[in-house]
Amino acid sequence: MAASSQGLDSFGKLCHSHLPPFYITLPFGNVYTYILALPFGSVNTQNGVDAMDFPTRLKKLRTDHHLTQKQVYEAIGMSSLGYQRYEYGERKPSFDMLIALADCFDVSIDYLVGRTDNPKINR
The missing domain is CATH 1.10.260.40 (lambda repressor-like DNA-binding domains)
Structure with missing residues (x-):
């Protein structure tokens, strides 16, 4: 399982998530599926604050x-x-x-x- 946050900074600001969203890569048979994860956390950075x-x-x-x-x-x-x-x-x-x-x-x-x-x- 791998996680990355490539290109998702603007999406995180758009949806006001508490932490930046990231993709989780899960193998299903011979195919890898990417699932967008929006974690619930204790830090909310809005406008850099x-x-x-x-x-x-x-x-x-x-x-x-x-x-x-x-x-x-x-x-x-x-x-x-x-x-x-x-x-x-x-x-x-x-x-x-x-x-x-x-x-x-x-x-x-x-x-x-x-x-x-x-x-x-x-x-």
């Missing part, structure tokens, strides 16, 4: 607002374990939960997921 990943940003927003995990998960109507998994990076929120979290902290979804450092953009 390192941005926080979702779990880190979520925890920072919560602590900056002087809230406990319990206060947040009760405010958005979810379980404690589900919310903890967001902060630990073990689970990604649904679209509805992203909206609820953005509303709870009064920030944009783009800010919440690390696509911008401006919390009020598109609000």
Whole structure:
């Protein structure tokens, strides 16, 4: 199995992946198949600037607002374990939960997921 990132820098910026995409070469019989892999990672470089990943940003927003995990998960109507998994990076929120979290902290979804450092953009 081999991996490369040749010519994929612009694609990585286009799809806002957290790490640059790469191809994995897998042999199937006498034919090699290339599969595009878009990894989920903790580093998001957008416009050459390192941005926080979702779990880190979520925890920072919560602590900056002087809230406990319990206060947040009760405010958005979810379980404690589900919310903890967001902060630990073990689970990604649904679209509805992203909206609820953005509303709870009064920030944009783009800010919440690390696509911008401006919390009020598109609000």
